[in-house]
Amino acid sequence: MMAWLIGLWMATSPFHQALEFARYLDRQDDPYRAILEYQRALFLLPSPDTLLHDSLVIRIAQLQERLDRPEAALRTLEDAWDTLASSWRFERGRALFLLGAYAEARRYWQEWDTLVGWTYLRQQDFLKASEFLGPLPAPSSRSPWLAASLSAVLPGLGKVYAGHPWDGLFAFLVNAFTGWRAYQSLQAHRPVATAVYGGLFLFFYSGNVYGAYVAARQYNRTQVRLRMAEAEVNLGLWRYLP
Amino acid sequence: MGAIALWLAWVLSAAPLQPPTARTFDVPNLGPRPQADTLTFTWDWSTPRGLISGLIRMYQATVSQVQGDVCNFTPSCSHFALQAVQRYGPVVGLLLASDRLQRCHFWAWHSLGLYYGVREVPGRGPKLVDPVERYP
Numbered sequence: 001m002m003a004w005l006i007g008l009w010m011a012t013s014p015f016h017q018a019l020e021f022a023r024y025l026d027r028q029d030d031p032y033r034a035i036l037e038y039q040r041a042l043f044l045l046p047s048p049d050t051l052l053h054d055s056l057v058i059r060i061a062q063l064q065e066r067l068d069r070p071e072a073a074l075r076t077l078e079d080a081w082d083t084l085a086s087s088w089r090f091e092r093g094r095a096l097f098l099l100g101a102y103a104e105a106r107r108y109w110q111e112w113d114t115l116v117g118w119t120y121l122r123q124q125d126f127l128k129a130s131e132f133l134g135p136l137p138a139p140s141s142r143s144p145w146l147a148a149s150l151s152a153v154l155p156g157l158g159k160v161y162a163g164h165p166w167d168g169l170f171a172f173l174v175n176a177f178t179g180w181r182a183y184q185s186l187q188a189h190r191p192v193a194t195a196v197y198g199g200l201f202l203f204f205y206s207g208n209v210y211g212a213y214v215a216a217r218q219y220n221r222t223q224v225r226l227r228m229a230e231a232e233v234n235l236g237l238w239r240y241l242p
Numbered sequence: 243m244g245a246i247a248l249w250l251a252w253v254l255s256a257a258p259l260q261p262p263t264a265r266t267f268d269v270p271n272l273g274p275r276p277q278a279d280t281l282t283f284t285w286d287w288s289t290p291r292g293l294i295s296g297l298i299r300m301y302q303a304t305v306s307q308v309q310g311d312v313c314n315f316t317p318s319c320s321h322f323a324l325q326a327v328q329r330y331g332p333v334v335g336l337l338l339a340s341d342r343l344q345r346c347h348f349w350a351w352h353s354l355g356l357y358y359g360v361r362e363v364p365g366r367g368p369k370l371v372d373p374v375e376r377y378p
Contacts, residue, residue: 163356164345164353164356166347166349166350166352166353167344167345167347167349167353169349170344170345170347170349171344174344203336203340204340204343204344206337206340207336207337207338207339207340207341207343207344208340208341208344210334210337210338210340210341210378211337211338211340211341211344211345214338214341214377214378217378218356218376
């Protein structure tokens with residue numbers, strides 16, 4: 001009789017109806033409306049200071065993270081009590097992680113070494129990350145200043161150093177041609193041609209030096225991104241994303 | 243005469259040796275560009291930025307029309323230069339434009355992996371995607 005009465009109460013209570021519908025929407029992969037229904041259930045929840053309250057809050061935060069709204073998830077998590085402390089810390093850390101606040105996220109993820117390592121990895125601190133994630137191959141790098149210096153000494157050499165051999169070869173040909181023509185014009189006392197070719201040479205020469213600097217920086221960025229993605233895939237870190 | 247020869251050499255050098263087809267590459271084909279490859283432009287000769295931008299627009303309206311589509315990239319070198327000058331100012335913009343001109347050659351497609359990918363530009367064929375947002 002008692003069980004029947006409880007069943008009847010659960011079937012007719014607005015809270016349970018909202019909760020069941022929210023779960024149904026969640027299963028249907030409709031996070032927008034599921035959030036709304038979970039919030040409705042939260043509003044109708046008879047006693048707030050419970051495990052159920054916190055599990056609802058955390059589920060809403062998870063769905064908000066899935067919808068790429070980590071700042072809303074952070075606000076939602078502020079409503080939680082302290083019944084699911086570990087899950088709460090994980091979600092809060094994840095919301096901060098998604099916002100790019102890696103140092104902040106680390107404070108909440110202290111109990112999970114892998115996640116702490118992941119925050120260092122995202123901060124491109126491969127040395128520190130490998131303390132938590134195991135040995136990681138460090139990304140190779142090229143010095144932008146060295147690339148620029150090489151191009152200043154021999155046009156195109158900096159580009160070759162930065163991993164653009166074809167661009168380096170072409171830059172060398174262009175600089176050599178314009179420089180040689182400028183020199184020839186100077187020798188032949190033709191001021192207009194000297195100015196034209198000299199100007200062109202300066203334009204290409206300075207562009208090549210700057211281009212080598214930029215190419216080395218891009219090389220470094222690409223290598224870091226590659227190594228980071230490689231580590232995230234190999235270590236299965238993607239599974240911690242919402 | 244030498245300048246004309248240089249210009250002709252440049253035009254010929256920019257044309258890729260083998261017209262590529264986008265589907266043969268193992269880099270992403272980014273599909274059509276979402277918006278037109280144009281820029282809001284107002285003539286302003288009073289500042290270096292405006293002066294250089296004006297000269298590039300004049301090039302686009304004259305030489306580029308005769309020369310046809312020979313650029314390997316999208317946005318094309320002149321559009322890149324215009325955007326670079328407007329975005330980063332005349333000095334850095336010109337340096338970037340100079341660098342881009344030295345990357346637009348008949349071996350450019352060998353450096354495919356260094357760019358964002360390939361985009362099929364309507365009426366122009368496949369182009370290497372190299373937006374100014376990548377720089378400096």
